[in-house]
Amino acid sequence: MSNPLHAVVIHKAGDLRIDEFPEPVPAPNEAVIDIVYGGICGSDLHYWQHGAAGESILRAPMVLGHEVVGIVRRAAPDGTGPAEGAHVAVHPATPAKEYVRHPADRPNISGGGYLGSAARFPHRDGAFAQRVAMPTRMLRVLPNQVDLKEAALIEPASVAWHAVNRIGDVAGQSALVVGCGPIGLLAIAVLKARGARHVTAVDLHDRPLAVAKELGADIVLKQPDDADVAAIDADVVIESSGSHRGLDTAIRGATRGGVVAMVGLLPSGPQPVQIALAIARELDLLGCFRFNDEIDEVIRALADGTLHVAPVISHVEPWRSAKKAFAVAADPTVSSKVLLRFRSVR
Template identity: 80%
Template sequence: MTTPHAIVIHAAGDLRIDPIAEPRPASDEAIIDIVYGGICGSDLHYWQHGAAGESLLRAPMVLGHEIVGIVGRAAADGSGPAMGARVAVHPATPAAEYVRHPADRPNIGGGGYLGSAARFPHRDGAFAHRVALPTRMLRALPDAVGWREAALVEPAGVAWHAVSRIGDVTGRSALVVGCGPIGLLAVAVLKARGATHITAVDLHDRPLEVARELGADAVLKQPGDAEILAIDADVVVESSGSHRGLDTAIRGAARGGTVAMVGLLPSGAQPVQISFAIARELDLRGSFRFNDEIDEVIRALADGDLRIDAAISHVRSWEAAAEAFALAADPTVSSKVLLQFREA
């Protein structure tokens, strides 16, 4: 057996491929041989800035939480999928106690996440050849779900949760602001869940081309004020993570509309047209990660109701991690970039 390696962030701009020890699973953990890992915006933030939002990197950390693989060794306690099963991973560990929020919303109650520096010691991620993971994180993949689309179930779960925060979108017009990977997947989810006319907005041509492939009926590149106001969408998903994008989302919403804010803005005050939200009685709803929507995504992929393959722009070997991260950081040439750790 070859020595396992992992993609490790040591500091801002310091991404390395390091040898790691063989995983030593607890009784309720399985050994997962990783096949694909998707590079997330948070991975890019740790690489570029040494932080993702308020989560500051204080020690070297294995990146990666968008992962799929094969059970190389089943859990000793008999829980979870058998050896050889194809699995996706739910990367969250809910907090042991829920404080001042409903128990059915563990995503807002703290807890851990693979590849996160929110706590110290940090929680290593799974951009590695082999990792030990609790069986509660594992989701068996139906045969109908291919490896590459399966690698997108975690970010698609984020998009599914954002649309769920809005409610029933059947027959409603929709606007997606920001066509990075989450915005593109939000287009696909809105399409799958019955939105009738979807408009996508971005700063670049390529993301808008992909948005059309995923179901957008109209696309706008850097629209002006009049174009934004004319959108008049019943529901909006803001996924740019910028104050300009949030302002566009607010002004592009119809009176009485709902805006799901999934793009994570920087800390501090944000200059947006809140007066529009007040006068038009908009519902502004935060959306953070997801709960069990990953299971709904897997079912929708297996049924053929959700199609997300077009969101993948590049696949690179784990040995070319530096190139892959540089690609993922350039929205003019890429959308979702996958790392491949072994042949499927």
């Protein structure tokens, strides 16, 4: 008799468990994947801490996790997708079938599903599990030179890459990144990879700013005052704090005619932000939500060495220690990206 499989499941706010699960039974177009690493995302933390991530409210137990990489254990029965033994990253989105109103290159705003999301009911289980079945359309084969541990950052790095794509060509531009959580740090890495001339990073804590410097930030500022922010005068800004204060800093730090990409998800409801300043300076405020095919660009950049992400990983914990790992991930003074390890790889 085979050993039971396990997954990291949120039952309600504060109630994170390791539950047993049966062996996955794949559909014809699904491959069976042995998960190796899974990165703990802010949304995973919100489900754990609050039982909700924004408007997505937990109504039943749900397997968490969408930042995952692994190894194909069994190829899809229909012959599509990667072969057995391939190292793969996962694109966790499922565009809505009724997606018709927006251009074909923006399925991320179609209102579709996402791994480990309570946006719809029944919820869409995630992939913090020892073994899962995944549609082959979600799988991206990793080149041999891409380390699986670093590959666990492909999904959040794709979010940062998408934000830079929304801005456009950043080569030779000065940039400001507000909020140096994992997405903000990866935004710094992407900006440097895409040729930004000068990057300033802002955060509330010393540790993330030290990592920002390691990733190539030219200047780091801890809790700057309004005068310091105004002096930044950045051509492009990425707001990744997800707070109204962070967005206010982003607007104040942008040059006249500049661009602010809003990646951090602010709470629902009115927000006290200096929109009048954005109007007077003719700033472009761009909403940025998840990503599309940027995952392929990120994989190429990791493979050719132009994208440097390793310093973002602060901790790797075994899956059985998920509760400890979540507590560490929730403290930005001690961690950046925390990974769960589901199996060892030689």
